[in-house]
Amino acid sequence: MVRKLKNKHPKIDKENGCENCIIRHLNALKDLDNITLAHISDSKETLAIDKGELIFKEGQTLKGLYCVKQGNPRLSKISDNGKDQIIRIASKGELLGYRTLVSGNKTNLSAVALNNMEVCFIPKEQISKLIDDKRFTKSLLVFISNELKESDDRLVNMAQQNVKQRLAQLLIYLDNNFGCDKKGFINLSLSRIEISNILGTSKEGCIRMISNFRKENLIDLKGKKIKIINFDAMVKIELGFT
Amino acid sequence: MVRKLKNKHPKIDKENGCENCIIRHLNALKDLDNITLAHISDSKETLAIDKGELIFKEGQTLKGLYCVKQGNPRLSKISDNGKDQIIRIASKGELLGYRTLVSGNKTNLSAVALNNMEVCFIPKEQISKLIDDKRFTKSLLVFISNELKESDDRLVNMAQQNVKQRLAQLLIYLDNNFGCDKKGFINLSLSRIEISNILGTSKEGCIRMISNFRKENLIDLKGKKIKIINFDAMVKIELGFT
DNA sequence: CGCTCAATTGAGCAACTTCAAAATTAGTGG
DNA sequence: CCACTAATTTTGAAGTTGCTCAATTGAGCG
Numbered sequence: 001m002v003r004k005l006k007n008k009h010p011k012i013d014k015e016n017g018c019e020n021c022i023i024r025h026l027n028a029l030k031d032l033d034n035i036t037l038a039h040i041s042d043s044k045e046t047l048a049i050d051k052g053e054l055i056f057k058e059g060q061t062l063k064g065l066y067c068v069k070q071g072n073p074r075l076s077k078i079s080d081n082g083k084d085q086i087i088r089i090a091s092k093g094e095l096l097g098y099r100t101l102v103s104g105n106k107t108n109l110s111a112v113a114l115n116n117m118e119v120c121f122i123p124k125e126q127i128s129k130l131i132d133d134k135r136f137t138k139s140l141l142v143f144i145s146n147e148l149k150e151s152d153d154r155l156v157n158m159a160q161q162n163v164k165q166r167l168a169q170l171l172i173y174l175d176n177n178f179g180c181d182k183k184g185f186i187n188l189s190l191s192r193i194e195i196s197n198i199l200g201t202s203k204e205g206c207i208r209m210i211s212n213f214r215k216e217n218l219i220d221l222k223g224k225k226i227k228i229i230n231f232d233a234m235v236k237i238e239l240g241f242t
Numbered sequence: 243m244v245r246k247l248k249n250k251h252p253k254i255d256k257e258n259g260c261e262n263c264i265i266r267h268l269n270a271l272k273d274l275d276n277i278t279l280a281h282i283s284d285s286k287e288t289l290a291i292d293k294g295e296l297i298f299k300e301g302q303t304l305k306g307l308y309c310v311k312q313g314n315p316r317l318s319k320i321s322d323n324g325k326d327q328i329i330r331i332a333s334k335g336e337l338l339g340y341r342t343l344v345s346g347n348k349t350n351l352s353a354v355a356l357n358n359m360e361v362c363f364i365p366k367e368q369i370s371k372l373i374d375d376k377r378f379t380k381s382l383l384v385f386i387s388n389e390l391k392e393s394d395d396r397l398v399n400m401a402q403q404n405v406k407q408r409l410a411q412l413l414i415y416l417d418n419n420f421g422c423d424k425k426g427f428i429n430l431s432l433s434r435i436e437i438s439n440i441l442g443t444s445k446e447g448c449i450r451m452i453s454n455f456r457k458e459n460l461i462d463l464k465g466k467k468i469k470i471i472n473f474d475a476m477v478k479i480e481l482g483f484t
Numbered sequence: 485c486g487c488t489c490a491a492t493t494g495a496g497c498a499a500c501t502t503c504a505a506a507a508t509t510a511g512t513g514g
Numbered sequence: 515c516c517a518c519t520a521a522t523t524t525t526g527a528a529g530t531t532g533c534t535c536a537a538t539t540g541a542g543c544g
Contacts, residue, residue, distance in 0.1 A: 077394060079402035081482045087394050102387045108394060137379045144386045145344045151393035152319060152329050152350060158400045159442025160321035162499070192523065200401025202501050207524065223509085240323045405532070434491065444533050449492065465541095466490095 018044065018120075026093025027067065027143065031135035039129065045121045055111040055119065056097070062107050064123040065130075066096040071117030072178070072188060075109045076197065086198040088154075089114065089188070091177065098140060101127055114188065158200060161240070166199045167209050168237040171219065175228050189224040260286065260362075268335025269309065269385065273377035281371065287363045297353035297361065298339070304349050306365040307372075308338040313359030314420070314430060317351045318439065328440040330396075331356065331430070333419065340382060343369055356430065400442060403482070408441045409451050410479040413461065417470050431466040 018041040024030055029037070046069065049055060055073055056062055068090055075096070076086040087109060090096060100107045101124070130136045157166060171186075178188040190198075196206035210226075213219045218234055220227040228234055260283040266272055271279070288311065291297060297315055298304055310332055317338070318328040329351060332338060342349045343366075372378045399408060413428070420430040432440075438448035452468075455461045460476055462469040470476055 077398050079398045080480075081402055083402050085398045085401050087397060099387045099390055102383050103391075105391075108391050131380065132376070134374070134376060134379070137376070137383055138373070141344050141379060141383055141386070144383070144390060145341045148341055148386060148390050148393060149345075149347075149350050151390060151397065155329060155393065155397050155400055156319050156321045156327045158397055159327050160323055160325050164499095203522095204502080204524085205500055208500095211524075445490095446492085446534080447532055450532095453492075 021069075021120075024067070024093075027095050027139075029067070029095075029130075029136070031139060032130075032133060036129060036133060040122055040126050043123055043126050047119050047121055049113045049117040049119055051113055051115050051117075053113050055113060055117075056107060058108060058110045059106050062097045062100045062124075064121050065098060065101055065127055066111075067120040067122065068092055068094050068096065069118040069120055071119075072114045073111040073117065074114050074194065075111055077109050084197045085200060086194065088150075089198075095140075095143075098144070102131070102140075114190065114194075161238075163199060163201050163205055163209055164212075165238055165240055166201075167195070167206065167213070168234050170195065170198055171213075171226065171228055172231075172234055172238060174226075180227070181225075183227065184229075185220075185222055185225040185227040189226075191224060263311075263362075266309070266335075269337050269381075271309070271337075271372075271378070273381060274372075274375060278371060278375060282364055282368050285365055285368050289361050289363055291355045291359040291361055293355055293357050293359075295355050297355060297359075298349060300350060300352045301348050304339045304342045304366075306363050307340060307343055307369055308353075309362040309364065310334055310336045310338065311360040311362055313361075314356045315353040315359065316356050316436065317353055319351050326439045327442060328436065330392075331440075337382075337385075340386070344373070344382075356432065356436075403480075405441060405443050405447055405451055406454075407480055407482060408443075409437070409448065409455070410476050412437065412440055413468060413470055414473075414476055414480060416468075422469070423467075425469065427462075427464055427467040427469040431468075433466060 018024055018029070018037045019034055024032075024037075029040075032040075049071070055066065058077055070092060072089050072091055073096065074086050074089050076084050079085055090111075096111055096119075097107060157169065161169070174186050174188055174190075178186060180186055192207050192210070193203050195210070196203040199206055210219070210221070214221055216233075218228070218230045218237075220229055260266055260271070260279045261276055266274075266279075271282075274282075291313070297308065300319055312334060314331050314333055315338065316328050316331050318326050321327055332353075338353055338361075339349060399411065403411070416428045416430055416432075420428060422428055434449050434452070435445050437452070438445040441448055452461070452463070456463055458475075460470070460472045460479075462471055
């Protein structure tokens, strides 16, 4: 089920200039020289993407590379039996679509904004220049290698951990990576369905587990917001203490 | 549980020379020029590795890159709860240890020979030369990208498919990738425990499912060897037909 | 033959899913 | 702001899947 486009990625033009962009220091674009950066800067577009909007869809041929400037997309894939499986949630500074770019294949994942986002789009033509830049390929290689490691880890967790452990792990992960507001609630809010699509469970199973966690006073809920109250217990659950 | 070393990777010296090696055409070494290849060739060692023997172990700092010349290693990882999860089975021509090499971290996987193997070991020192070779990094990038895609696919299957489907998928995969002998039995034989470590199930669950498949005349068994009799039915099971 | 390890089978139990229904929340137009 | 509708969340209960434990059989080996 794909959500409707609410806008058409309106272009916004901020202060511009990849040279001055802090975000690029977070990814493979960090080591490029100013000339290359200027070329990219000239051809790129900065897009505003609303919460829930599709950035690209599984099976599409991407026309370029996306650099996440603000917000979080979820990267997911529809399984053979039609269920949506969220593979991971990306963050500020990450590049999307590099895999497609390198292999020349269509993308195997869909990207949907979990919150309001700002994304820089760098068209394909500029990218061949990047692929020929040794510094770029090298740091991309490092990035993909780490992705691969994490992907392996996720596989092991999915295969060996039960729903309770996977939920605990997810909550800890979210807390670590997306931070909390003043009251301790995790900044990224996910619907129960989204959470179950990460955990690979039925939504009821997921809901019940969240409900259990609340009853045991491990977490607090406020609408879609979740706050971990008892970290120690949560870690123990993740590690399989019964 | 790690199997004992039966030998100590005795070095064997065949006709030698990476320049003349057909295997390298299967991986990122294919586009290197003869000078670089000669350097690698001089420093490499060809090792004989017995079935069941450990090639490297999760957590080790690898001292170089491994190129699979013959045979199949299984790449696995011990989960938090102590179970061994096989991530994938590599084949002739694949490079092992490139991830470690690129990121500089310790390896996150163990490699164990599933059959008698021949592996070329290229020491670390030679590798810095490789990493600076644009052709090498580029084709490595392509390879890792594909790995990443497959890893995503595996995650989705693990999350969304039941044991029956996963077993059917594995058997089809083995049949496609490792071929059969004259009588149709899959060339790669895995113990039930190894199969269950791929599927992420208990060994009993795995055994029972294999037994069911045989009773339903979908497969035939001969010791550890498996032969798919009814491919159509097997594909249907994989796709979730009940 | 006795030892060890892999494979198999059975029975009971725990985890998870599915379907159905109720309660709550969110969104929309007046 | 309220009322109405739609969507999401929650809960219950029954059914299925898969796991664990224990016992048995079989195969390979000195």
